[in-house]
Amino acid sequence: MILLQLAADGLLLGAVYALFSSGLTLIWGMMNVINFAHGDFVMLAMYVAFFAFTLLKIGPIFFVPLAAMALFGLGVLVYVALVRHVMRGPMLAQILSTFGLALFLRYAALWAFSANFVSLPDNLVGGVYQLGGIRLSASHLLAGGTALVLTLGMHLVLTRTDLGSRMLAVSEDRVAASLVGIRAERMQALAWGLGAAATGVAGGLIVLFFYVSPEVGNAFTLLAFVTVCLGGFGSVPGALIAGLLIGVIESFSAYWLGPATKDVVVFALFVVLLWVRPQGLLGRA
Amino acid sequence: MSEALLRVSKLAVHYGDLVGIAEVSFEVEEGAVVALLGANGAGKTTTLNALAGLVRASGGTILWRGERIEERSAHEIVARGIALAPEGWRLFVQQTVEQNLRLGATALAERARLAPLLERVFSLFPRLAERRRQSAGTLSGGERQMLAVGRALMSDPKLLMLDEPSLGLAPSVVDTMYETLGRLSAAGLTLLIAEQSMELALEIADRATVLQTGRTVLSGTAREIAENPDLHRAYLGAAF
Ligand SMILES: Nc1ncnc2c1ncn2[C@@H]1O[C@H](COP(=O)(O)OP(=O)(O)OP(=O)(O)O)[C@@H](O)[C@H]1O
Numbered sequence: 343m344i345l346l347q348l349a350a351d352g353l354l355l356g357a358v359y360a361l362f363s364s365g366l367t368l369i370w371g372m373m374n375v376i377n378f379a380h381g382d383f384v385m386l387a388m389y390v391a392f393f394a395f396t397l398l399k400i401g402p403i404f405f406v407p408l409a410a411m412a413l414f415g416l417g418v419l420v421y422v423a424l425v426r427h428v429m430r431g432p433m434l435a436q437i438l439s440t441f442g443l444a445l446f447l448r449y450a451a452l453w454a455f456s457a458n459f460v461s462l463p464d465n466l467v468g469g470v471y472q473l474g475g476i477r478l479s480a481s482h483l484l485a486g487g488t489a490l491v492l493t494l495g496m497h498l499v500l501t502r503t504d505l506g507s508r509m510l511a512v513s514e515d516r517v518a519a520s521l522v523g524i525r526a527e528r529m530q531a532l533a534w535g536l537g538a539a540a541t542g543v544a545g546g547l548i549v550l551f552f553y554v555s556p557e558v559g560n561a562f563t564l565l566a567f568v569t570v571c572l573g574g575f576g577s578v579p580g581a582l583i584a585g586l587l588i589g590v591i592e593s594f595s596a597y598w599l600g601p602a603t604k605d606v607v608v609f610a611l612f613v614v615l616l617w618v619r620p621q622g623l624l625g626r627a
Numbered sequence: 628m629s630e631a632l633l634r635v636s637k638l639a640v641h642y643g644d645l646v647g648i649a650e651v652s653f654e655v656e657e658g659a660v661v662a663l664l665g666a667n668g669a670g671k672t673t674t675l676n677a678l679a680g681l682v683r684a685s686g687g688t689i690l691w692r693g694e695r696i697e698e699r700s701a702h703e704i705v706a707r708g709i710a711l712a713p714e715g716w717r718l719f720v721q722q723t724v725e726q727n728l729r730l731g732a733t734a735l736a737e738r739a740r741l742a743p744l745l746e747r748v749f750s751l752f753p754r755l756a757e758r759r760r761q762s763a764g765t766l767s768g769g770e771r772q773m774l775a776v777g778r779a780l781m782s783d784p785k786l787l788m789l790d791e792p793s794l795g796l797a798p799s800v801v802d803t804m805y806e807t808l809g810r811l812s813a814a815g816l817t818l819l820i821a822e823q824s825m826e827l828a829l830e831i832a833d834r835a836t837v838l839q840t841g842r843t844v845l846s847g848t849a850r851e852i853a854e855n856p857d858l859h860r861a862y863l864g865a866a867f
């Protein structure tokens with residue numbers, strides 16, 4: 343029974359990892375740029391949700407979409423003001439620019455919100471459901487379920503709609519895309535918006551059961567990298583499987599080896615897997 | 628005299644310090660088939676790419692139905708009714724035949740016209756209809772060429788430009804393609820075809836323009852060009 347319990351906890355958390363990681367993989371897939379500030383986007387979304395609750399007194403039904411919209415705007419802004427310009431520069435400039443953005447966001451948060459850990463009340467989404475002996479907290483169920491649906495939704499939009507087809511066209515061949523009338527820069531801005539909106543939703547969900555501080559972004563950036571590498575760069579289904587897998591591995595290793603070692607196990611397995619299969623689980627060689 | 632559909636005057640394109648084309652001038656009348664001829668590196672692709680808005684002109688003008696378009700970007704030009712099946716086709720190989728065709732209709736103002744246009748392409752190229760759910764990356768060379776032309780037709784252009792539709796294809800496939808182009812022309816479509824192989828192009832063309840190292844050296848009716856002794860000199864150094 344404990345195994346099922348651990349697996350269920352891991353899957354619910356893993357779905358949230360999958361959601362924000364699919365944002366990273368989308369941005370990479372569209373323009374081969376790595377967003378080193380991805381975890382800091384999650385951190386900002388958590389603050390948006392936190393302040394929406396404490397100042398505006400609105401619950402998750404409103405603050406999760408609010409965080410998504412705010413981060414969508416931030417993603418588009420980052421593309422228009424920063425990424426669009428450094429894309430023309432050398433590779434190193436591209437890497438350093440989002441790395442610099444990450445530091446900027448972190449220190450801006452430190453300055454604006456102080457280094458204190460804050461969190462929402464535990465019982466904001468209260469209640470525990472029993473399902474055949476497994477205990478599932480309502481907040482984790484809400485977070486995991488929403489994240490799973492949205493990640494699958496993102497995959498469907500990318501593969502089944504004209505919009506997704508246009509985005510893929512830009513990632514395949516920008517010149518050919520412009521030839522058929524697609525505005526490549528709009529699609530790239532949209533990819534940044536959607537990729538950041540995924541962190542917005544994820545942050546709004548994570549804050550239901552996790553503390554916020556300006557430093558939490560670090561851990562999320564690393565998790566997103568591992569997830570995206572593991573799933574294969576540019577693959578949303580890959581990010582989903584990898585996210586769920588990492589959630590479960592974390593859950594088991596935290597139980598057997600103690601919470602402090604769970605990251606060691608995740609990274610060790612990650613290195614081994616990349617050694618065996620460098621393109622990731624669903625990536626193209 | 629009636630205004631030509633397309634008038635290219637002293638068009639020049641530079642790639643950094645290198646000259647792509649130096650001075651290209653020609654006209655395309657509505658409903659005509661015009662061949663753009665020249666040896667390797669003469670500037671055919673550069674000319675078509677400049678017309679399509681893929682490369683910026685560094686000099687000269689492009690007049691399309693009375694409007695100057697040399698500063699326009701590619702998505703604006705396809706929306707004005709000029710479509711290009713580019714050199715190397717540049718299909719979206721990770722997507723299906725149907726997705727490629729739907730993408731070709733991106734610039735279409737009325738989405739309701741997408742279905743009839745798709746039907747037109749499928750009736751012109753029944754092979755594409757059979758393979759509509761197949762990934763474009765798995766098509767044969769001839770089928771890729773059909774898809775490239777079909778994709779360009781999906782924007783319902785007034786002028787269809789083709790960059791070496793015969794390149795790398797078996798003679799029978801080329802014949803079929805030129806037959807189809809003849810049918811499109813008979814239906815009123817204006818065509819601008821860049822070809823190295825002049826026999827092929829002159830057979831279908833009403834008029835032709837010959838480029839040599841980035842300059843227009845000859846222009847006239849297809850018959851005049853075919854019989855002009857200077858034509859072969861323009862091709863000097865080419866592989867025939
Ligand atoms: N991207 C580029 N950068 C630099 N020079 C270029 C580029 N593209 C073309 N050129 C140069 O411009 C000139 C014209 O080339 P273009 O491709 O237009 O010729 P073409 O007539 O299409 O030849 P082909 O029959 O081989 O396709 C050539 O000298 C070529 O080397």
Ligand SMILES: [Mg+2]
Pocket residue numbers: 671672673714790791
């Ligand atoms: Mg060429």
